[in-house]
């Protein structure tokens with residue numbers, strides 16, 4: 001099943017091939033299917049929209065026959081019927097096998113995507129909206145010319161992206177990464193050819209997005225003379241780190257990428273509704 005929704009992006013039908021825990025807080029879901037052979041992910045923090053069925057549905061309900069108007073048609077459907085739409089990162093891509101891996105955080109606040117991942121079984125169908133041709137628009141990690149080092153700041157939702165970025169970086173690139181995770185068991189190997197120093201921050205029972213990363217950065221040495229900084233995770237954390245890097249450290253904002261991946265107390269639907277009225 002393949003329907004063009006735009007020249008460069010389209011829906012890819014996929015099925016769960018396997019699931020396995022990654023540390024204490026994430027579950028890796030491997031998706032496969034012939035249609036994924038046409039997925040042209042760019043690596044790094046390549047993100048996609050996943051469309052997931054509700055419990056009891058055989059397949060995600062997305063009006064892809066509406067072509068480029070699919071979004072308006074999807075929004076017009078009953079939220080209890082239309083597929084759950086959520087943003088995720090491609091942690092790994094194996095084009096030769098038409099497979100991709102997505103690491104889902106199993107967060108305590110529930111949410112339909114985290115619940116779906118918790119019960120996912122081989123054969124379960126999803127739709128993945130992503131690039132059908134090489135296209136960098138959904139890859140935010142874009143180091144500018146002249147950057148001599150990379151700073152990565154992430155919580156667990158952006159840990160898959162950190163892994164993808166470290167996979168992609170050229171050999172010898174100086175990198176400092178700060179990654180906040182819920183538990184020590186979430187610390188994972190991050191293979192890379194870059195010259196990377198990774199600092200793991202285990203927050204334990206503390207709520208996410210409460211200042212651990214920003215406070216740690218205040219006391220930290222940044223890499224290089226003209227580093228490129230990439231910061232992603234809970235929106236409050238991203239804001240605090242942005243204030244520190246740009247406001248207090250004076251980093252040129254053209255050398256910084258900030259991405260709020262989620263916000264405490266708001267579902268992705270709430271965030272889309274806010275963005276639509278802004």
Ligand SMILES: Cc1cc2nc3c(=O)[nH]c(=O)nc-3n(C[C@H](O)[C@H](O)[C@H](O)COP(=O)(O)OP(=O)(O)OC[C@H]3O[C@@H](n4cnc5c(N)ncnc54)[C@H](O)[C@@H]3O)c2cc1C
Pocket residue numbers: 047086087088089090102103104105106107108109110111112113114115156157158160161208260261262263264265266267268269
């Ligand atoms: C570009 C991009 C890439 C992303 N990549 C990934 C990824 O690879 N892996 C990943 O796990 N997430 C990723 N996210 C974040 C993910 O989309 C959100 O966490 C999403 O809200 C999860 O959907 P849900 O249905 O589980 O919860 P929702 O229904 O959206 O939210 C329900 C409640 O749970 C809370 N909540 C949402 N996420 C978390 C969390 N992580 N911890 C605690 N509470 C939470 C919300 O604040 C809300 O109160 C990414 C987001 C973006 C924008």
